[in-house]
Amino acid sequence: MSHFPEFEVVPAVDMQDGEVVQLVQGERGTEKTYGDPVAAAERWVDRAAGTLHLVDLDGAFDGERANADAVERILDAVDVDVQLGGGIRTVADATDLLNRGVDRVILGTAAVENPEIVTEISEDYPGAVTVSLDAKDGEVVVSGWTEGTGLDPAAAAARYEELGAGAILFTDVDVEGQLTGVQTDRVREVVEAVEIPVVASGGVATLDDVRALRDAGAAAVVVGTALYEGEFTLEAAKSV
Numbered sequence: 623m624s625h626f627p628e629f630e631v632v633p634a635v636d637m638q639d640g641e642v643v644q645l646v647q648g649e650r651g652t653e654k655t656y657g658d659p660v661a662a663a664e665r666w667v668d669r670a671a672g673t674l675h676l677v678d679l680d681g682a683f684d685g686e687r688a689n690a691d692a693v694e695r696i697l698d699a700v701d702v703d704v705q706l707g708g709g710i711r712t713v714a715d716a717t718d719l720l721n722r723g724v725d726r727v728i729l730g731t732a733a734v735e736n737p738e739i740v741t742e743i744s745e746d747y748p749g750a751v752t753v754s755l756d757a758k759d760g761e762v763v764v765s766g767w768t769e770g771t772g773l774d775p776a777a778a779a780a781r782y783e784e785l786g787a788g789a790i791l792f793t794d795v796d797v798e799g800q801l802t803g804v805q806t807d808r809v810r811e812v813v814e815a816v817e818i819p820v821v822a823s824g825g826v827a828t829l830d831d832v833r834a835l836r837d838a839g840a841a842a843v844v845v846g847t848a849l850y851e852g853e854f855t856l857e858a859a860k861s862v
Contacts, residue, residue, distance in 0.1 A: 625789050626819045626841040630673055631859040633666040634846035635659050637689040638679040644847045656850045659692040660699050669856045673703040675844045681709020697723045707754055716743045720750055728791055730754035731764045737785055744786030753782040758795040776815035783816045793823040804831045806838040813839035829854050833862045
């Protein structure tokens with residue numbers, strides 16, 4: 623199954639305590655809330671989103687899927703591709719979600735700590751694992767961006783492609799949630815290292831940022847804060 627046959631703008635539905643939130647640089651306590659996750663998901667689908675990017679932030683920080691109920695309701699409510707990350711730590715977690723109708727599971731910390739998990743899931747669900755690489759100052763970081771790994775993002779991406787990943791989600795933590803613009807050089811390095819799609823995330827503030835990431839080779843761009851704050855519309859972003 624080919625993801626993102628053409629460039630896509632993917633709205634983020636980041637959930638904490640059953641509400642949509644956006645954090646600044648992933649820091650708890652910086653969040654702004656934007657209401658009910660299902661309402662948000664339906665709104666983006668009504669505006670012609672082809673894919674939704676769901677994140678269980680409680681899961682990402684605590685390692686447990688705390689917004690499972692909201693996820694279930696979104697899966698029931700929409701009929702587009704759904705990718706989900708946050709707190710997916712085991713093969714069982716991943717396969718449970720894939721069986722419930724999630725199209726792609728996003729693995730971050732789990733993939734760094736146990737790369738073989740990517741292969742194990744991919745054998746039964748080809749292409750269904752997206753590996754999330756968060757980079758800060760040019761190195762991959764894990765555990766809610768608190769721990770450096772010493773891994774180079776491009777080299778790590780190539781390794782996960784070999785292990786069976788269907789896509790790479792690349793987040794530049796230096797600009798995450800700040801509406802300060804994007805750094806395309808790092809995205810381009812990851813794109814050039816792999817054949818699989820690279821989804822870029824973090825710092826998108828303007829339509830120029832969307833265009834810059836597309837031109838850097840990203841197959842899709844995840845946008846959160848800018849859409850919720852009305853910096854631009856999904857319709858405009860889709861037609862850059």
